[in-house]
Amino acid sequence: MAASADPTDPTDGPCAYTPTPGEPAARPVPLPPDPRRTPSRGTVEVMLRTNLGPIPLVLDRVEAPCTVQSFLHLVRHRFYHQTICHRLTAYPTLKVLQCGDPSGTGSGGPGYRYADELPTDLPPAPTDPTGERRVYARGVLAMANAGPDTNGSQFFLVYADSALRPNYSIFGTVAQSGLETLDEVAAGGVAPTPEDPAPVDGAPALTTTIKTTHIRR
Numbered sequence: 001m002a003a004s005a006d007p008t009d010p011t012d013g014p015c016a017y018t019p020t021p022g023e024p025a026a027r028p029v030p031l032p033p034d035p036r037r038t039p040s041r042g043t044v045e046v047m048l049r050t051n052l053g054p055i056p057l058v059l060d061r062v063e064a065p066c067t068v069q070s071f072l073h074l075v076r077h078r079f080y081h082q083t084i085c086h087r088l089t090a091y092p093t094l095k096v097l098q099c100g101d102p103s104g105t106g107s108g109g110p111g112y113r114y115a116d117e118l119p120t121d122l123p124p125a126p127t128d129p130t131g132e133r134r135v136y137a138r139g140v141l142a143m144a145n146a147g148p149d150t151n152g153s154q155f156f157l158v159y160a161d162s163a164l165r166p167n168y169s170i171f172g173t174v175a176q177s178g179l180e181t182l183d184e185v186a187a188g189g190v191a192p193t194p195e196d197p198a199p200v201d202g203a204p205a206l207t208t209t210i211k212t213t214h215i216r217r
Helices: 065-076 176-188
Strands: 043-050 053-060 087-089 096-099 134-136 140-143 155-158 162-164 170-174 209-215
Touching: 043 065, 053 065, 053 176, 065 170, 065 209, 096 176, 155 170, 170 176
Parallel strands: none
Antiparallel strands: 043 053, 043 209, 053 170, 087 096, 096 155, 134 162, 140 155, 140 170
16 A cells, blocks of 8 residues: 655645645645646636625736636635635735635635745835835735745735735736725725724724635636
8 A cells, every 4th residue: 555645745746835734724625736737828717706895806827827726726615705804904005905814813824835926027116215115006916925935825905006025926916896896995994903093904994705706717
């Protein structure tokens, strides 16, 4: 009888999705498929249906094939169903809604990680005299991470031009009706707390729940 595979071994394909036993999945999901030839052409449309309105996404396989492959895998396994978007930022230079953690804590993921697919052609942020930060434009869809090559399930949606170091994989864009939903969330602001009655980073005041997700084409 063959020995069982090491549960910490990455998948065999070029994306090398790697289990994270120390950070188990917030919701059970297998490792993504990792074919020898990762699909790297064209776009895929995905719909996030939220309690505040639709957020259609257009995923770009050319820019981030391994990221798109993982995201579609999570969508197919209903990983994002009935999950909240746990973080809204309203800094002058950082305006994003972050989603993708079924635990709602900001620390949950899919039980695996994979390498960055970083952008190389973003314009410098005019607000940063050092030239280190780049413009993540309104409508960008990108992966959140906890450092280099720690992508999992969490992602962020940019509702206004933001200045970030180019350390976050961009894998698509938000369609117009999705931007309208994001604008509604942003207009509600960040939920106040007793410690911070006027926060610029925290849970959205308008609870934003991804009710369902599906691949449109």
